[in-house]
Amino acid sequence: MDHASIMIFSLAIYSAPYSSQASYTAYQFAVALLSQGHSLHRVFFYQDGVHNATNLAAPPQDEFDLQKAWQQLAKDYQLDLVVCIAAALRRGILNEGEAKRYDKASHNCAEEFTISGLGQLVEAAAVSDKLISFGY
Amino acid sequence: MSKKILLVSRHAPYGSSTAREAIDVALAAAIYDQDIGILFMDDGVFQLLKDHQGKYINQKNIDSMLSALALYGIEKIYVHQESLDNRTITTNELILDDLQLLNSIDVGHLLSQQDQLLSF
Numbered sequence: 001m002d003h004a005s006i007m008i009f010s011l012a013i014y015s016a017p018y019s020s021q022a023s024y025t026a027y028q029f030a031v032a033l034l035s036q037g038h039s040l041h042r043v044f045f046y047q048d049g050v051h052n053a054t055n056l057a058a059p060p061q062d063e064f065d066l067q068k069a070w071q072q073l074a075k076d077y078q079l080d081l082v083v084c085i086a087a088a089l090r091r092g093i094l095n096e097g098e099a100k101r102y103d104k105a106s107h108n109c110a111e112e113f114t115i116s117g118l119g120q121l122v123e124a125a126a127v128s129d130k131l132i133s134f135g136y
Numbered sequence: 137m138s139k140k141i142l143l144v145s146r147h148a149p150y151g152s153s154t155a156r157e158a159i160d161v162a163l164a165a166a167i168y169d170q171d172i173g174i175l176f177m178d179d180g181v182f183q184l185l186k187d188h189q190g191k192y193i194n195q196k197n198i199d200s201m202l203s204a205l206a207l208y209g210i211e212k213i214y215v216h217q218e219s220l221d222n223r224t225i226t227t228n229e230l231i232l233d234d235l236q237l238l239n240s241i242d243v244g245h246l247l248s249q250q251d252q253l254l255s256f
Contacts, residue, residue, distance in 0.1 A: 119164055119168055122141075122167075123168065
C-alpha cells in the first residue's frame with residue numbers, strides 16, 4: 001500500500017457485547033483496517049458499549065471471548081481503548097480510583113481499558129480521517 | 137485541529153438514554169472548540185417540544201439541556217421538516233427559535249459537507 005492511502009481511523013462503540021453484534025463487528029473492522037496497514041487512533045466505548053470493559057463477564061468456553069480479543073489486539077498494536085467515565089459510572093463499570101472515590105467495595109474495569117472523558121471521543125473525531133460508529 | 141462535525145439525533149427524549157447522551161457529546165465537542173452542528177430527525181424531533189415534565193418519571197428535562205446549547209456556542213441546530221410533518225408537529229410548538237428547517241435534500245447536502253458524523 002502506498003503511503004498516501006494510509007488513513008487514521010477511530011471507532012466509537014455504543015452497544016453492549018453479546019446482546020448486540022455491534023461490538024464484535026467493530027472488532028472485525030479494527031482487525032481488517034490494522035491488517036491493511038491503516039492506523040487505529042482510538043476505540044471509544046460509550047453508552048452501553050462501556051459493558052465491553054467489565055472484567056466480570058464469564059462467557060462459555062466454546063464461545064468467542066470478545067474482551068480477550070480486544071485485549072490481545074490492544075497489546076499487539078498498542079491500542080488506546082477508552083471507556084467514557086460518565087457512561088461507565090452510571091452502568092457500574094469502575095476502575096480502582098473511581099471505586100475508592102465513590103466508596104464502592106470493588107472495581108471491574110478490565111486491563112487494557114482506560115476510563116476517561118467524552119473529550120477523548122471529540123479528540124478522536126478531530127485527529128482521525130475516519131470516525132466509524134458501531135451500534136445505535 | 138478543528139473539524140466540521142455533525143451530530144445526528146434520531147431518538148425520542150425519554151425511554152432510552154440515547155438522546156441525553158447525544159447532548160453530552162455535543163456539549164463536549166463545543167467545549168473542545170470543534171465546529172459542531174446538531175441535526176434532529178425522526179423521533180429526535182420530539183426532544184424539541186416545549187414544556188417537558190420529566191419530574192414525573194424522575195428524569196431531568198431534555199428541553200432545558202437543549203436550551204443550554206446556545207450557551208456553549210452551538211449555533212448550528214437543524215431540524216428535518218418531514219420528520220416534524222410526519223408527527224404533526226408545528227414549529228411554534230418547539231423550543232429554540234433559531235432552528236434551521238431542512239428538507240430531505242438539504243439534509244443530504246448537509247451530511248456531505250461534514251468531516252465527521254456522530255449518529256445517535
